[in-house]
Amino acid sequence: MKTINRSDERILSADIFDRDAKPPRPQLGTIHEPGRDIPVYRQCDVLVVGGGPSGTAAAAAAASEGADVVLLERYNHLGGLSTGGLVLWIDRMTDWEGQHVIRGFAEELMDRLPADAVAGPPREDWGSQDPAKAHHWSFRTAAYHGVVTWSPTIDPERLKLLSQEIVIERGVKLVYHSWACMPLVENGKVCGATFESKEGRMAIRAKVVVDATGDGDLFARAGAAYTNDIEEADVHHCMNTSWMFGGVDMKRWIAFRSGDPEGYNAFMAGGREACGLFERPFVSWRDDIALFMGPRQAGYSALDVDDLTAVEVRSHRAMADHLDYFKAKGPGFENAYLMMSAPQIGVRHARRLKGVGAVLRSQWHEGKPLPDEIGVTPAVSPKFPNISIPYGALVPEALDGLLACGRHVSCDRNSHGFMREIPQCWITGQAAGTAAALAVAHGVEARAVDVRELQRRLQAQGVYLRAEAPVEV
Known part of the structure; x- marks a missing residue:
């Protein structure tokens, strides 16, 4: 695992997890496909x-x-x-x-x-450097470097x-x-x-x-x-399958994360130990739904069917492991349940x-x-x-x-x-x-x-x- 910290060239800090070993694919020869007319x-x-x-x-x-x-x-x-x-x-x-x-x-x-399908800062706050507003929206994926931005969730x-x-x-x-x-x-x-x-x-x-x-x-x-x-040194080449948990209280989670930094760091360290592949939750367009856009997995190719399969398998297993850990230890996640995994794999680069x-x-x-x-x-x-x-x-x-x-x-x-x-x-x-x-x-x-x-x-x-x-x- 590598931890990539936020810098002038990166918005988010993130953990990157290396791939599992890949067995060689056997060479089984070829078959001939005859020509045909295509309508x-x-x-x-x-x-x-x-x-x-x-x-x-x-x-x-x-x-x-x-x-x-x-x-x-x-x-x-x-x-x-x-x-x-x-x-x-x-x-x-x-x-x-x-x-x-x-x-x-x-x-x-x-x-x-529809208005209830979009969550983000009001237009009058776009560009605001007010510390209280920037602090509030920084935990809702809409403020970076102390500036409120139009970065909605939908x-x-x-x-x-x-x-x-x-x-x-x-x-x-x-x-x-x-x-x-x-x-x-x-x-x-x-x-x-x-x-x-x-x-x-x-x-x-x-x-x-x-x-x-x-x-x-x-x-x-x-x-x-x-x-x-x-x-x-970036996440732009990583892959993962995202998922959502329902039945959560993201306001409680954000209060924990922002109000107890030491407790949050201990929680994340415990998650890495318990789950291996581990990711923090993001807000969604609703306070009762949590979004997980990781764990980000490096070393896989979006052009290799075996690699695509491996990322899906690892991601779905990680989803179940996250649910167990968050329900047991995550404030606001006591009643969480598996809502859905993404039908499309999260490819960033090919x-x-x-x-x-x-x-x-x-x-x-x-x-x-x-x-x-x-x-x-x-x-x-x-x-x-x-x-x-x-x-x-x-x-x-x-x-x-x-x-x-x-x-x-x-x-x-x-x-x-x-x-x-x-x-x-x-x-x-x-x-x-x-x-x-x-x-x-x-x-x-x-x-x-x-x-x-x-x-x-x-x-x-x-x-x-x-x-x-x-x-x-």
């Missing part, structure tokens, strides 16, 4: 593969710009890790001054969720439903229970993808494909360059695109808008200004017909720590979908989209951009 399920302007935060935003944005859109999703819901992965804590959407910088599709979602079922209804009302063809297999590539250009479902293998042809798989499955299989190096541009650690100090800015992310600490997200981070170095969005956009390993978060995925997804629609409308490659027009369209959708000169909307 075409649909033809469209824009195919979005993956209905997580970025894919949902991409599909909604492309459709709002008039494109005929298909959204392919392997689960029975949209939202990805923000819903099925139980990442209920939506990271900071305000900067360290309290300015709301992650807007657009993200803001629409927060505004349209009801995942409400977000599933809202995400679904938004894409349907915009005319998107939504296809659940369908797992993309291989990109269709003709003359070096992606022109669709095959997918598997209960009907067998079928294909979708598209003028532009948006890879929102999170792991870069399509761009990697199409031959685009990517990287997968990791930052060892591949990152090599794009024509990138979000880089070396740019953090600059704070200036890049010429092709399509979004702005808050910096990881008040030490740094806001960080520009370039359109080039979504565009492969050489491959045409495809854009990437979500946690696998082009960035270095340090910047990936925040570029993989839910709000940043909404931002890059909205930009990818809008750009894909513009490419179709003008009959050009996605890399040739007029960036100024893209920026104008994003601003018309409510995205926050820092144009050097006023942009007419």
Whole structure:
């Protein structure tokens, strides 16, 4: 176990647990699969593969710009890790001054969720450095470095439903229970993808494909360059399956944690001894539900089926061990029960695109808008200004017909720590979908989209951009 402490480059302190030993996989040879004709399920302007935060935003944005859109999703819901992965804590959407910088599709979602499905600080407190307010919200995942931020927790079922209804009302063809297999590539250009479902293998042809798989499955299989190096001293490469306990009293737990630091430290030490893999609880959108977004497990690959299975097994066992320990010793957890484990495994990193541009650690100090800015992310600490997200981070170095969005956009390993978060995925997804629609409308490659027009369209959708000169909307 390693304990990673909060720093200027990390928001949370966290324990990281190393993997179990992995036996070698036997080499059993191969089988030959004969060629076959694959029926075409649909033809469209824009195919979005993956209905997580970025894919949902991409599909909604492309459709709002008039494109005929298909959204392919392997689960029975949209939202990805923000819903099925139980990442209920939506990271900071305000900067360290309290300015709301992650807007657009993200803001629409927060505004349209029912009031009882969102918990977080009131707007007038965003950016507050009042010690009492910062202390209060620091135990509710909404204050860091003494600053109150807009980092709400949400009801995942409400977000599933809202995400679904938004894409349907915009005319998107939504296809659940369908797992993309291989990109269709003709003359070096992606022109669709095959997918598997209960009907067998079928294909979708598209003028532009948006890879929102999170792991870069399509761009990697199409031959685009990517990287997968990791930052060892961070949690951004770890995996886990999250879970929730019901029947808790989080107000009591927070009173214990904030009012008895020595008792809390002793409790955590006892948990590590009793459970091995151990994690502290986070608040949710309700005081009677506790969220566990760990234990974070290092050394596993999100691209290895045996590793994925091992993380699920370890996480579910840890869930039961946590319940026993918390019920016996955790204030506010005496009546806790297993509510649910996440149907989606919590993958933080697999591949990152090599794009024509990138979000880089070396740019953090600059704070200036890049010429092709399509979004702005808050910096990881008040030490740094806001960080520009370039359109080039979504565009492969050489491959045409495809854009990437979500946690696998082009960035270095340090910047990936925040570029993989839910709000940043909404931002890059909205930009990818809008750009894909513009490419179709003008009959050009996605890399040739007029960036100024893209920026104008994003601003018309409510995205926050820092144009050097006023942009007419």
